[in-house]
Amino acid sequence: MKKTALSLVFLALAGSAAARGDVDVLARTCNGCHGLKGVSVGLSMPSIGGLPRDYLRNIMKQWKYDERTAITMSRIVKGLSDDEIDALAAHFAKQPWVPAKQPATPELLAKGRSAISENCEDCHGFTGSDPDVGVPKINGQWAKYMELELAKYRSKEFKMPHRKMKKAAQDMKPADVSAAARYFGAQSK
Ligand code: HEC
Ligand code: HEC
Numbered sequence: 001m002k003k004t005a006l007s008l009v010f011l012a013l014a015g016s017a018a019a020r021g022d023v024d025v026l027a028r029t030c031n032g033c034h035g036l037k038g039v040s041v042g043l044s045m046p047s048i049g050g051l052p053r054d055y056l057r058n059i060m061k062q063w064k065y066d067e068r069t070a071i072t073m074s075r076i077v078k079g080l081s082d083d084e085i086d087a088l089a090a091h092f093a094k095q096p097w098v099p100a101k102q103p104a105t106p107e108l109l110a111k112g113r114s115a116i117s118e119n120c121e122d123c124h125g126f127t128g129s130d131p132d133v134g135v136p137k138i139n140g141q142w143a144k145y146m147e148l149e150l151a152k153y154r155s156k157e158f159k160m161p162h163r164k165m166k167k168a169a170q171d172m173k174p175a176d177v178s179a180a181a182r183y184f185g186a187q188s189k
Contacts, residue, residue: 023087026080030088033072037095043144050097054134056089062161069158099129099140104186112183115176119168127187143178143185150177 030048034040038049048056062068064077064085077085104112116126128138138146152158153169154177160166172180 022084023091026084026088027091030092038092039095039098040100040142042100042142044142044148046141046145046149047098047100048092049095051093051136052134053089053093055136056092057086058134060085060089067159067161069152069160097129097137097140099188100142100185101188102140102143102182102185104182108179108182109186112179112186115172115180116183119171120180123164123168124184127189128184129187129189138184139187139189141185143181146181146184147178150181 030038033045034048035045038047038051040047059068060073060077060080061082063070063074064080064082066074080088113126116124123132123135124138128141150169150172153160153162153166154172169177
C-alpha cells in the first residue's frame with residue numbers, strides 16, 4: 001500500500017517535470033519568430049513575453065477553434081493540444097515585458113495622445129501599460145504590428161471576437177490609426 005502511494009507520488013512528480021520540460025521545448029519553437037523569451041525584434045512580429053496569461057490562452061484557443069482569424073498563428077496553434085496552449089500561456093506570461101525602443105517626435109506623440117484619449121485610454125491606460133485584467137500590454141509593442149492588428153479589428157473580413165475592442169477600433173478616424181499605434185509603440189513605461 002505504502003509503496004503504491006509512494007510510486008504514485010513519484011509518477012506525479014516525474015509527470016510534472018516532464019510537462020515543464022515539454023513547455024520549454026515547445027516555447028523554443030516560438031523563439032524563431034517571437035524572439036528569445038518572447039521579446040521580438042520587430043517589425044510586424046509582436047512581442048509576447050509578459051502578456052497576461054488569460055489573454056494568451058484565450059487568443060490561442062480562439063485561433064485553434066476558428067473563432068478568430070490569423071494568417072500565421074492559426075496554422076501553428078492547430079498543432080497544439082489545449083493543455084499545451086495553457087502551459088505556453090503560463091510560460092510566456094511569466095517572462096518580463098520588454099517594451100521595444102521606438103522613439104517618436106513630439107509632434108507625433110501629441111497627435112497620438114489626442115487620437116487615443118477618447119477611445120482607448122479607458123481600457124489601455126494612457127501609455128498602454130496599465131491595462132485592466134486580460135487586456136494586453138501595448139506600451140512598446142511593435143507599432144507596425146499594432147497597425148496591422150487595428151486594420152483587422154476595423155475590417156469586416158476578419159473574425160475578431162472582442163466586440164468592444166472592435167467597436168473602439170472602428171470608431172477611429174482612418175488618419176488616427178497609425179498615430180495611435182506609433183504613440184503606444186513609443187511608450188517605454
Ligand atoms: C512562423 C512565425 C511564427 C511562429 C513560429 C510563432 N508565431 Fe506567434 N505570431 C506570428 C505572427 C505573424 C503573429 C501575428 C498574427 C498573425 O498574423 O498570425 C503572431 C502572433 C502571436 C500572438 C499574439 C500576440 C499579441 O500581442 O496579441 C501570440 C500570443 C503568439 N503569436 C504566440 C505564439 C506561440 C506561443 C508560439 C509557439 C508555439 C508562436 N506564436 C509561434 C508568427 C509566429
Ligand atoms: C473596452 C476596452 C478597450 C478599448 C476601449 C480599447 N481596447 Fe484595445 N484591446 C482591448 C482588449 C480586451 C484587447 C484584446 C482583445 C482581443 O482578445 O481581441 C485589445 C487589443 C488591442 C490591440 C492588439 C494588441 C495585441 O497585442 O495584439 C491594440 C493594438 C489595441 N487594442 C489598441 C487599441 C486602441 C488604439 C484603442 C482606441 C481606439 C483601443 N485599443 C481601445 C480592450 C480595449
